[in-house]
Amino acid sequence: MHALAAELFPLPRSITGNGVRQTLARLAEDLPDLEVEEVPSGTRCFDWTVPPEWNVSEAHLTAPDGRRIADFAECNLHLLGYSEPVTTSLGLEELQAHLYSRPDRPGAIPYVTSYYKRNWGFCLTDNQRAALQPGQYDVVIDSTLDENGSLTYGELVVPATIETDAEVFLSTYVCHPSMANNELSGPVVATALFRWLWSLDERRYNYRIVFVPETIGAITYLSRNLDHLKKSVVAGFNISCVGDDRAYSYLPSRKGDTISDDVARHVLHHLAGDYAAFTFLDRGSDERQYCAPGVDLPIASVMRSKFGTYPEYHTSDDNLELVTAEGLAGGYRALRHCLMALEANRTYRATVLCEPQLSRHGLYPSARMPGDPKPKDHLNILAYADGETSLLQIAELLDQPIWDLSRAASQLCRAGLLEPV
């Protein structure tokens, strides 16, 4: 995952443009089913309009002494996102209105955009900015804002192995230039989940994975697919900030009462123990759209360090040193267990009244392998398997991971003592 992130890192992503296309093309090498959609600029999507497509040929700022002090080719964060084309020369004072830096993080290039208000500018470290000398600065921004362009997104489905319309919805975004936790951790973990999903012998759900530009992309996607999603989606996760190794975080759906929320809390409790639990008031990514009133998809977020909470967020310091192989593996593991929990979460009914005589059914093994369910698990599952209490609820009652109980439940089913309803 870390190597894939490194490949994708330099591509000049934004909410539209060739950087998104290049990113999806590279992902498609690992995601053979990926379908890429183009939505024309000017298309109305709920309250929004798909903006002109933005591409950049070159962009640089040259100091009076001839040194290029900010060059898009060197680091795409240097250019204010959606900068309009401009070629000019101007004095330092006039230039300042077009410069962006972070005094609170003087060594980092900040990430700044101006999607919906025409503007241009350069982002640089506050140290660089403080050293700028008076004089004439040359500005070249060779960009296009094409009203006949389009917004690009990708999607695919890993089908269920049974006949069902039910879908699990996974969304991640591909619109941030060279940043790693927020954002490349998302697409690369989604890609790893895709591979794992295909490896399964059984899938009770279809898995829809979408790669969209944040906000406008999610809104565009919803405006074209809302009816289908509302009918089909039974659970899902927004995959964002899953790459560093400093924390685990949970951000609920609007009401926090969906199966995705239950699963997220269950998994983080058992995998991470202590984790940062946010509220929907702390939202900031595409859960804002997926959980909006009237949309109401059951989407929760399981993250490592949440957007907006770590100091490197939205700067050039959110890089591939911050995001580690271990961090990505942890993010992947948490989300994979969420999907495992969804698959495992069936509702069972005991087939006999009262406790069964377990020894008659070969469920008191004379020797137990490490990891084998304890006989107590069998009795506990049977004690709560009333056809209404889900295995996840039983797992919560027992404070045990559902993936352990699921094996005991399968043994009970094979013994004829339990059946899914």
Added chain:
Amino acid sequence: MHALAAELFPLPRSITGNGVRQTLARLAEDLPDLEVEEVPSGTRCFDWTVPPEWNVSEAHLTAPDGRRIADFAECNLHLLGYSEPVTTSLGLEELQAHLYSRPDRPGAIPYVTSYYKRNWGFCLTDNQRAALQPGQYDVVIDSTLDENGSLTYGELVVPATIETDAEVFLSTYVCHPSMANNELSGPVVATALFRWLWSLDERRYNYRIVFVPETIGAITYLSRNLDHLKKSVVAGFNISCVGDDRAYSYLPSRKGDTISDDVARHVLHHLAGDYAAFTFLDRGSDERQYCAPGVDLPIASVMRSKFGTYPEYHTSDDNLELVTAEGLAGGYRALRHCLMALEANRTYRATVLCEPQLSRHGLYPSARMPGDPKPKDHLNILAYADGETSLLQIAELLDQPIWDLSRAASQLCRAGLLEPV
């Protein structure tokens, strides 16, 4: 408010009689719509009967040395409420059975009544009582207990500015003689609320304000108006003990689950921060009747120092030094905000799916006036405006005062992004 309370202070109120009439007459100068009702003595009201009307011409107790040691004309608390007429002379020992004082508060005249059991007596400070000398005491109580009298109460309605039957019910009482927190704070704050209600451009509710003798008056009022009240009243408050400046208090309805309770807790949390939260077991005023089973009006109480909890309660020390202009202003402010919260508490629905593009709607003001809603407020309201969650519930989620959010909601409605359901 304090000046009005001072005017009303000396009037000889009881549960019936001319003191009530004089009080209502003085209030009517500020409440032009006040209608005064007379209910004949002997009228059956649920389990109760309206008692004979009680009036007092004079009442005094004279010591052996000729000094008047308790005179109704000097302080109407000196006479046991509902004392029957008597003219007699008797020794100190015999007199003691008719004297009432408070050893725990030796400088105060206690407030004592005997409405439903014939009796007579004088109330005096325990210091006075301890100094009484043996000898003959002259008792004169020139009172009447008129079986052909009546019980008097007042009521008025401030009408809604829209077509609606829904009423907010405000009740306060006018039966205690010279006491200030419990009771005059109630009628004077109710009078101030009346004035404020008339000043409003819009009222979504009719406001019914009643001035009744406590207990028997509330029961009498209910027995004549219960059907109408049960059909119309959507919220309300019993206004009692709203005049000192030492505390804020909340006493819930029977189940504590009405909109009046929600509003009361919301207002006290935001205005008073820390406040004394009682339970319905601590009830003692007319909420006993309004929240009785089968009556079940949605009535809560917002108070300053609650009846029964402060040392001056039901003594001559509950006076206009205890009740201050600031105390009354605080009681008024809390109840006015409760009514503001009721008016503001609508349920909204977002008119567009997903987040709107706020900048398109002029809701990212370039300059923000102090008190102007923050853009975050708009997005938060929209995020929860699902047509089911009320603005008060949203305000609780955001831990912000509803009166602030209400302005943001109005702006969103004007922008066409939100609508009340």
Added chain:
Amino acid sequence: MHALAAELFPLPRSITGNGVRQTLARLAEDLPDLEVEEVPSGTRCFDWTVPPEWNVSEAHLTAPDGRRIADFAECNLHLLGYSEPVTTSLGLEELQAHLYSRPDRPGAIPYVTSYYKRNWGFCLTDNQRAALQPGQYDVVIDSTLDENGSLTYGELVVPATIETDAEVFLSTYVCHPSMANNELSGPVVATALFRWLWSLDERRYNYRIVFVPETIGAITYLSRNLDHLKKSVVAGFNISCVGDDRAYSYLPSRKGDTISDDVARHVLHHLAGDYAAFTFLDRGSDERQYCAPGVDLPIASVMRSKFGTYPEYHTSDDNLELVTAEGLAGGYRALRHCLMALEANRTYRATVLCEPQLSRHGLYPSARMPGDPKPKDHLNILAYADGETSLLQIAELLDQPIWDLSRAASQLCRAGLLEPV
């Protein structure tokens, strides 16, 4: 109760056999209505089969020096429960596989059984075992495992004094040999409850008391009576471990939401103050069957020291010194109050609107006897008697014992101010 337990102590109970019959015969002297049922070995009961009937004529283990070191006649715990017949002589090493002792409690004979797997063995103190010398040991176990035998249980009903099908179900067990808290405390407390129930002038419920072998007996009983029980049983308790004086314990029904649970918590709160509250995960007696999915009887457990939590459990130290007269009296008192609470727990409705004028109804007694309800109780009951809130719920709100409030409720009914719904 302690004397009856002492009589029953030596009888050789097991899940079948003459020890159970002798126990029921002795109990029948105090329980004239007791009906004894025999269920043939081999009868299928849900997932189980009634085992062969086990009886023992004699069983002893003789050391190389001729001393009997374990004799069933001396203490029936010495024999592994359900030991098959054997007469043999074998060396110490070979014998060890058939010996049971508790190194953690070296002075006690442990209680061990092998109901469903053919085996034989002797139980002895670990001190005894450590002192065994090499040599030949003589084993005599003269037992029978009769496929044509039966499982024995007893039951009786104390009828309601009104016409009703509603039953309270009390279950206790009679299958442990010489042990006192777990088990004889159960049958003797049940016997005392029977006597108390007959002494009542009024019973709103039928009381069914069953004396069954644990697990297989309860399952057998349920398999024959489930339909009736599901239709009739409104509350009940499994009576186990009610004899020592060290603690009170509560173990809930599966969901902990039945009236039996409410009553158990209420009684223990008021009688015991602090008590050990377990969860259904700590289950271990016949609540496993009564609360199984599909059975779902409303059965909770009120205990002294719970099975499995005290060091003497399932050893010869669980004797009649551990179980005391005071301990039994406490267990009886708690369960009796549970039944009192069930009888008292009616739902009332106030017959008049608003508070009544209590003095008119003689409910302000001039002199109050100790234990008489306080007038405040009357008003509080009336304030919540809405025809939906049960007296137990009112008692919880007031944090007062229901048996106190019940007297006030009866007075209100007699005064015509309250009526049951």
